Amino acid sequence: MIDFYGLTSPNVQKIFIMLEETGLPYKFIPVDVWASEQHKPEFARLNPNKKIPVIVDREGPGSKPYTVFESGAILMYLAEKTGKFLPKDMAKKYDVIQWLMVQVSGVGPAFGNFTHFNLFAPKPGNEYSFSRYRSEMLRLYDLLNERLGQAKYLGGDEYSIADMATFPWTRQHQAQGAKIDQLPNFKRWFEELSARPAVKTMIAKQADIKSSRETATDDNKDRFFNRGKYARA
Ligand SMILES: N[C@@H](CCC(=O)N[C@@H](CS)C(=O)NCC(=O)O)C(=O)O
Structure with missing residues (x-):
């Protein structure tokens, strides 16, 4: 348990x-x-x-x-x-771990700070911080889209903990201002993960x-x- x-x-x-x-x-x-x-x-x-x-x-x-x-x-x-959800083969395993690290060190902090400056920080007076984190967040959406054009999942050809780590941060993509129709690889991945029973249960x-x-x-x-x-x- x-x-x-x-x-x-x-x-x-x-x-x-x-x-x-x-x-x-x-x-x-x-x-x-x-x-x-x-x-x-x-x-x-x-x-x-x-x-x-x-x-x-x-x-x-x-x-x-x-x-x-x-x-x-x-x-x-x-x-x-x-x-x-984490391959045993060393190269494949580190492919997953790299993208897991992109989430924990990049996506989480950038998206989290965007949310803070978007919803909670006083306005006006925080435009610089808001713009900095929005730009970094949208840059990361482009990165995810690029990666998902090269591989089916973030870590490679199998669904892994890198996908599970990243998906929840992207659920608010519309409110975050990401234009999903211009991110076709990301869109395909997002829709596939949204349909997984475990994700629906979550x-x-x-x-x-x-x-x-x-x-x-x-x-x-x-x-x-x-x-x-x-x-x-
Ligand atoms: N790097 C941590 C971040 C965890 C985190 O920021 N959790 C938030 C969730 S809302 C929290 O507990 N915040 C409460 C606080 O910062 O006092 C992780 O990935 O687990």
């Missing part, structure tokens, strides 16, 4: 997809980051970085419980545990999760965004 701590964000959606794809038994434990639950000592003991997702594998290495944080590491752990399960994002207090929002009394000089 796997205890899966998360809420509704793309980094959490990746793990939902992987757990559904592999069929591993899991228990979902909501951590409402808009209510500062990630800062509770019992959660900080699982992830000193105080972010979701986190898993605790009750039957980890040596039949002992093992805790994993960071969504990329969780995907790699679950792939190694099950022998699925979307259905996400819809049932309650978050206090819309009702978060100013203090909880300030803490989440490192601003107000939480800003550091």
Whole structure:
């Protein structure tokens, strides 16, 4: 059994997809980051970085419980545990890992910062930051489209954890301003992944999760965004 701590964000959606794809038994434990639950000592003991997702594998290495944080590491752990969605052949494996790293170090931060400056940062006054992250996000959409013109999936000819990591960040492509009709390879991949049963299950399960994002207090929002009394000089 796997205890899966998360809420509704793309980094959490990746793990939902992987757990559904592999069929591993899991228990979902909501951590409402808009209510500062990630800062509770019992959660900080699982992830000193105080972010979701986190898993605790009750039957980890040596039949002992093992805790994993960071969504990329969780995907790699679950792939190694099950022998699925990460090729064994070294070159093919590193093809997948490279594109997984593009997601965790590129797509996640750029798309996440775009969302922040698009939806949450005060306007006017943040046009430079908004433009910087929108341009980087749209550049990455072009990169995904280019890669998916060379290979069926991001990691190569097989669906892998690189696809599962990237897909959730692109679900809002319309709101993000990506012109999908000008990204035909990306569109083909997006539509194929959207039709996968595990992805559909993830979307259905996400819809049932309650978050206090819309009702978060100013203090909880300030803490989440490192601003107000939480800003550091
Ligand atoms: N690099 C991390 C990022 C995780 C992350 O940013 N999680 C957000 C999801 S909303 C979070 O927990 N935010 C709460 C906070 O930053 O206090 C991963 O890929 O797991």
